[in-house]
């Protein structure tokens with residue numbers, strides 16, 4: 226009897242452990258937020274999905290995914306967006322693996338997120354969580370590339386009034402001698418515009434000391450075109466929605482001469498109306514290059530302003546070309562167009578007739594003004610032709626989604642409702658001897 230009872234108990238315990246075993250193992254393997262999903266989101270999502278920071282552009286998303294509480298309500302949307310590859314946002318289909326700021330998840334990472342959501346998006350144990358990731362607002366006063374060496378700020382805040390809908394405006398500001406007592410090479414810069422959400426873009430150019438000397442105080446010019454402002458300036462760069470700060474590769478720099486000035490070329494676009502006004506006081510943080518600079522960087526654009534996109538045209542192409550007069554190291558591309566643009570492409574036609582696709586953006590989105598930055602500068606030899614093509618959709622269908630008028634011919638213009646076809650490139654020209662060296666290790 227006694228023996229039997231023990232057997233029963235032992236059997237029962239054994240049975241229990243058999244029953245318990247699989248579910249325990251399942252828990253071990255189950256995907257959880259803290260163990261599996263948070264590490265992916267820290268690396269690929271939180272740079273934008275965090276409490277809004279200081280920077281220009283729509284980079285910072287309206288919803289933060291910093292912790293489980295914030296993330297859980299979005300679980301289904303997250304699975305959808307990563308499966309469709311809409312998030313994290315990246316618009317170039319080719320080339321792959323050559324741009325330093327390329328975004329994307331691996332297939333395994335997508336599967337992890339999708340399966341975690343399918344299993345009910347469990348939190349798991351907080352002890353599995355990686356250390357929190359710190360972002361710009363917690364360190365460096367909100368500057369994303371580190372603390373700049375000096376900051377040039379618009380001396381007076383500017384009020385964008387209630388009645389303004391679309392405004393292009395340029396301010397000039399001398400770089401004070403206390404900030405920059407001598408000629409200075411800079412290797413990076415970051416534009417800050419405040420967290421207003423209504424700045425379509427900001428471009429900045431450097432004015433030579435002689436051009437700067439003609440400015441009395443802050444000079445303001447209203448209603449200018451985009452990008453290039455006045456003669457005798459050289460474009461530093463532009464940032465627009467979805468753009469990021471810029472740091473040049475080692476050995477590359479931009480020269481700021483003592484006594485130079487910078488421009489703040491701003492385009493605001495908002496719904497006019499009582500209470501819609503806001504204040505703008507942009508600033509540029511500069512990073513000084515203390516090591517010797519070998520390559521002087523220029524930024525400009527291939528452009529075509531002589532177009533008229535017909536009403537209701539579904540696939541209108543606008544192209545522009547440039548033949549390089551010197552051996553050139555290209556650092557980056559920024560295809561810039563407005564609401565009707567659906568695709569953009571940069572192609573190199575080499576002197577021997579071979580073609581190479583430099584950048585293909587088959588799904589252009591004006592809300593994402595991405596600068597495509599090479600990991601390694603790209604050598605294009607003298608005589609290479611660069612073609613930049615944009616395609617536009619001026620149909621009622623796109624108009625309904627993007628908010629423009631498809632019934633008119635659309636020409637070049639700075640207003641958001643006009644169009645642009647600007648293929649920006651950042652580059653440096655090199656001597657023939659240096660080109661030989663670079664070709665060797667390519």
Ligand code: HEC
Nearest residue numbers: 269270273283284285286287299302303306307312313314
């Ligand atoms: C470069 C910035 C950036 C990165 C990186 C990014 N997002 Fe986003 N995300 C945005 C912005 C801006 C929006 C809001 C506008 C939009 O939907 O395009 C958004 C919207 C979303 C939405 C809401 C869509 C809806 O239904 O309204 C989801 C979900 C999302 N992102 C998930 C993710 C996930 C998951 C990752 C990482 C794997 C990620 N995002 C990475 C900028 C980013």
